[in-house]
Amino acid sequence: MANVPSRSNLFDDFFKEFAPGFFIKPLHGDPLPSASQIRIDVSESDAAYTVLAEVPGVGKEDIHVSIDGSVVTLRAEVKQQDKRAEGEKVLRSERYYGAVSRSFQLPQDIDQSAAKAKYDNGVLILTLPKKQASGSQRLTIE
Template sequence: MSREISNLSSLSDVARFDPLGSFEDLFRDFRQAPLGRWMEGRQAMKMDVSENEAAYLVKADVPGMKKENIKVDIDGNKVSIVAEVSDSKEEKDGETLIRCERSCERMQRVFSLAHEVDAAHAVAKYEDGVLALTLPKKNGKEARQLKID
């Protein structure tokens, strides 16, 4: 055994030996799995929520979406924002699609507020990738899907 150790040029050669591959390689392989690719494509919807005496004000980042692809549902104090777009794959003569990362995107955020929302008077506006919601407070429960201006 001492003969085998003497053949190593230094202790750093032992430290470099890794029979399982690098720790980084392990996770790179995991990210390449179908579930890993699915998770990488998903984006978290970032938002700010503020409140005054009369209403909640919500600003949510929904970049790259058209207002037609955004759905806001209100049910009592529960608010759901879903934005989904699915681009069709365009094929051109003489071109081969090598990688497509823009074909389908979905963002979703569901949250509850301390007070119920007056869905009949709620307002949604979408401009420059930001969805702005004005959600008036109400006593009682009413469900409604908002039209985005």
């Protein structure tokens, strides 16, 4: 499909030509970020995977990580705090409220009991130890 301008872009473009740099639209919130906007870096060592995920502007209590075998799911709840002084009106607000999540699969199962998470300056750092594959076991025949 051809590039179809969104409603907000169409009006922004119109008013830029009409009154460049002057118009401020009174809308509340833009769409939530897509899952691909939680950017991640994954590295691997012999014993573990390390995941760095960008989750800026979210409190660590609002980040949830779940592990199911080799599938890791990151979920972040973004909360907007509306504070207005009496007599003040909002001309534009681009912050939003909602949740965004992203799941990805690693090549090997994760040892959930030894997994660790740390959040520092908008970056979530996951240390995900690999589950040791149980080797084959020879059964004794009775």
